[in-house]
Amino acid sequence: MNTIINYLDNMFASLPKSAEMRHLRDELLANMEEKYHELKQVGKTENEAVGIVISEFGNIDEIIEEFGVSLEEDRVTNPLLTEVEVEEYLNTTRKSGRWIGIGVTLCILGAAMLVLLLGVIENGYNEISSETGTYLGLIVLLLFVAIAVGLFIYAGMKLEKYKFISFEGDFDLSMDLKNKVRAKKDAFQSTYMIVMIVGVILIIFSPIVLFTMMAFNENTANFGVCIMLVLVSIAVYLFVYFGNVYAAYEKLLRGKSKRTNEREEDRVIGAVASIIWPLVVIIFLISGLVYDQWHINWIVFPVTGLLFAMFSGAYSILVRKD
Structure with a gap:
């Protein structure tokens, strides 16, 4: 599961740190996490489950266009707590x-x-x-x-x-x-x-x-x-x-x-x-x-x-x- 999180973080690293973009990242992580657990329950191995989830992720530009997320930085954003x-x-x-x-x-x-x-x-x-x-x-x-x-x-x-x-x-x-x-x-x-x-x-x-x-x-x-x-x-x-x-x-x-x-x-x-x-x-x-x-x-x-x-x-x- 950490592999999926790291992959997602790397995909969003070069994108604007806006509230919309953080929300999109969290929503995608939730969907990928759900899919990962479903694959594990049907008997897939760790590597198989991770590979399938990432392959189904799609192109980040297509996802941004599909969700209608703006690529512009928010003028005021709340700090993201670590x-x-x-x-x-x-x-x-x-x-x-x-x-x-x-x-x-x-x-x-x-x-x-x-x-x-x-x-x-x-x-x-x-x-x-x-x-x-x-x-x-x-x-x-x-x-x-x-x-x-x-x-x-x-x-x-x-x-x-x-x-x-x-x-x-x-x-x-x-x-x-x-x-x-x-x-x-x-x-x-x-x-x-x-x-x-x-x-x-x-x-x-x-x-x-x-x-x-x-x-x-x-x-x-x-x-x-x-x-x-x-x-x-x-x-x-x-x-x-x-x-x-x-x-x-x-x-x-x-x-x-x-x-x-x-x-x-x-x-x-x-x-x-x-x-x-x-x-x-x-x-x-x-x-x-x-x-x-x-x-x-x-x-x-x-x-x-x-x-x-x-x-x-x-x-x-x-x-x-x-």
Whole structure:
């Protein structure tokens, strides 16, 4: 099969590098690949199959005339990504997804540490006053948030190089490279589905732990909240990391026209997220410091997470429908 690809590349090497010509080359490769596999299935040897396919290829000038392809260069053409560039993009996306997932997890764990520290003090640990414990918990929370923000910035800087892929869609893939990316996506599909199911189970199971602990002993409510938030943080990490990897495959396979709507979708959802999450942290701190509601104000995080997920899903459906 590599012989056919090389033969086709050599035939198109002297022709203009236009979008029409790339499309013609990819279409011919798909037809030749299909014919090659058909010949192999009927018992032809490798050399026989390759020879028949190439002999049936015909004259390149006749094919160009038949398809009505222009020999003039496009004034503006999207860059054709190489396999090395695609692998670098996927690797960078994996690493950035890992840092973003860790950052979001740290934000949730910071709140969990605060609740845990208050629970330890309320259950008889008198070495630290309630006020001191609150300030210590807030210091840990703000430290975790500061680290998370640093990770977000670092991940964003790493992905800036591939903005033309993730947000603009100004690129093209050859047919054989697109098939390789599609094969990798299909292989990753089962892992992605399993991880998403595990994440949903953790989200559903997390409040059960809290209610179970409260049913046996109300004094353990803080510890139940801490465990619940830890389970939620694990689920969120799975969603962010594996969701990023899966989205990278989809962005490589989608065309520029589809990315136009997605850019608007990403912009709106990102703008809402940049407002809603800092607002949630402000509400959390005010309700705790001013009204001393540390025992219940943690609920703003899971509730906001669910509402934001509902908004994101509904908005995406409406945009893509249009």
